[in-house]
Structure formats: C-alpha cells, structure tokens
Amino acid sequence: MKTITFDWSACGIPEAQIQTLLKQTEPEFARIQKAATTGYEDARASLNLAQDKIMLHNVRAMVAEKKRLKPNALLHIGIGGSNLGVIAIQEALLGRVLPKGMHILYADTVDSPSTSRIAAALEARLRRGEKIIIHLVSKSGSTTESIANFAFYVRLLKRYDKHYQSSIVITSDDDSKLTEYAHKQGYSCLSIPGKVGGRYSALSPVGLFPLGLLGIRIDELLAGAAHMRNLCLKSLDNPAARSAIFQHAQDMQGKVISDLFLFSSDLESLGKWYRQMLAESIGKEHDTSGKKVNVGITPTVSIGSTDLHSIGQLFLGGPKDEITTFVHVLKQKPAISIPKDTALEQLVPHATGKNMQVIMDAIYGGVMIAFKQHERPYVQVHLPEISAHVLGQFMQWKMIEIMYLGALFNVNPYDQPNVEAYKTETKKILAQG
C-alpha cells in the first residue's frame, strides 16, 4: 500500500518538546478513540465514514440508478463544506477540465455572469437531448445560495426533460425540511449521517455520489481514509496530533499564518478545502466556556513552483509570522521529458534534456534549503502519488488534525456561529422585499 510520509525535522519545535506536548493531547486522543466506537453521535462523527459499508452500498446503488439514465453531465449545487471537498478530489484526480466522459459543473454562489455561462452550457446539452443530473447538497437545507440556485436550474431542467424528477438527487440531513420537501417532490435522496458537519462531509454521500458518478474509485478514497484513521487511533504519537501541535505551538510564538504549499497544480482546490477546514473550525470569537478569545490561524494556499514567483519573497524575507506545510508528490504522472537543446542551455544551464519531475524536485529541494537557511519552520508531507487512496489518507489526516486543534485552542471546531450570523441577516434583508 502506498502511504503518505511525514518529515517533522524542520518544524522548529525540538523533539523532546513535541513529546511533552503530545502528552497534553491525551484527553483529546481518548475522546477521538471513544468517538470511533459511537457511530455518528459524537461531533467527531466524520471518523466513522470510512468504514460505513451501508453508506457506501447506498451511494453505489444511487450511482448505478442514475447511470442507467445515461447522463453525460452533472450539476453539483452546494457551497462551503457542501462542495469544496468534491472539487478538491475531482481536480486532483481528473484535472480541472475533464477531457472526456461525464462533465461536472458547480453552482455555489449567486453570481450572474458565471450562472449564465453554466446555464448556457447546460441548455446546449439539454437541447441536444442529453441527460443532466442535478445534485443539490445542503446539510441544513436552508442555505440561501443553494436553494436559490436549485430553483433556477430546476426550472431549466423542467423545460427540456419531461421526466426531470428522476434526474435530481438531494443530499441533506434526514431531519431537514429539504429532505421532507425532496420526498414530497419525488426526488431521490441521500443522507448526511448524524453529526457529520458540512466541512467534514467530503467522504459522505456529499462527495461520494458525484465522484462515483464521475467514475472515481470511492471505495479507494474510503480505504485511504480508513488507513489514516487507524494510524491515528493506534498511538498518541500520530501525524494528526503532531501537525496540530506544530501549528498551535508556532501560533503561540506569533506565527499566526499557516500556509499549505502544494507542489502540484492539480492540488490547489485541496488546499482550498483545507483552508475552510482550518479557518472555519479554529477561527472563533469564544472558547468552549463562552469566554471571548478571538483566536484563529490564518490559512493560506500556495502552489509550487508557480507561487514561488509571487509569495516566495514574502515568506523568505518578510515578517516571521508564518509556518508552512509543504506537500510534495514523489511520482507525478505522466512522466514528461524535456528535449535537450544546446542553444537554450546557454540561457539556463541544465534546464533541458531532463525529466520534468527532476526539475520540479530540484526546485523543491532548493526551497527546503532556503526555508531552513532563513529559519522558517516547516513540515514536509510526501505523497507517493496522487490517487484516490492517498487523497483519502490526506483528508482524514487533516480532519483529525482539526479535532486536535480544537482541543488545543479550547474552541468548538464543529460550529461556525459567526457564519450563521451573516446567513440570518441575509434572510432578514431578503424578507424586506
């Protein structure tokens, strides 16, 4: 099995101190272990998705049912935790532009220019008699953007598809009003289990249904997540606890920015998925006792080598308020060789006649040395390859890391009360006409 490996040697915290801090994570380690035995009743419920065979069976049955309609495009409607994980996995495994097979489009915000472009693309397909599946995801069932988008696109579907109900799948909480509505309309439903919260739901039907429809090995995603889950449950000294300790201890030293620097363009949306995980889970006004604390780590996302030419100068020369988690892919596919060109070699020696990965690895190695020379703390995460299994490992690692971070900052990493404030105020403004 190909597994992620970690290198903590440049994290800026001596190993003896890491061992002491690990002991302090014991209570959360115990809570995580307990949650792993209690199904979906604990807020850490996302831990248990990886081994839920019934959920996988239900999703596969829905994928098979909708495939029988022979669709060639899928519109995924949802925002925040309801779509970031899907985009992350799709782009990592299939790239941003799908060359062939099923197409997927996303509707998250209510932005007129992009909505009209998506609608035009869908309408062209519908006019040609093609089938389109709409997947609406909302855990609460009450997010303004998602419901508004759904109303808009269902009207479009109805115009061309007499049997449009069979082309709609709604994924929500079993007890939401949206699920009740979906049943009444005769739409297919999938459920987001119990206390699995929005941003922890990528490995639930939220992500598994659309990704399964795209032909991605969802069983492999879950197998990867199960591997990481078991690794983190086995020992107090595990990669999720270490990563949380790294970020928390450095934040206490004034390093309030945490950059996820991914050396693969296809992983940019994975970075954005994690940006939400860290920002929404740890950025809190109050701690668990209700005391006003205004804590948080500011997550940023960078892509190597592209962003070395934009953000690199700041990270190496600017204020020492930032830490980095580098993600390096050991084997990028396909292998691409650059032809030897002696004239171009005069401009940049050694830049031609090599495999592209050799150049990327040299740049990556150079960055590691430069960060060390400039005393910028970092952790290295080596992905053996980009596959469903490895992505499952990565996402489960980060979800468990956030659980530890919640405990270290003494905040609730499962709610987002200040986001709810904007949602409530928006509804009041809309009610005024």
Ligand code: PA5
């Ligand atoms: O993590 C969360 O809970 C949020 O980011 C939600 O996913 C987001 O606000 C969308 O909410 P819902 O799925 O209820 O429409």
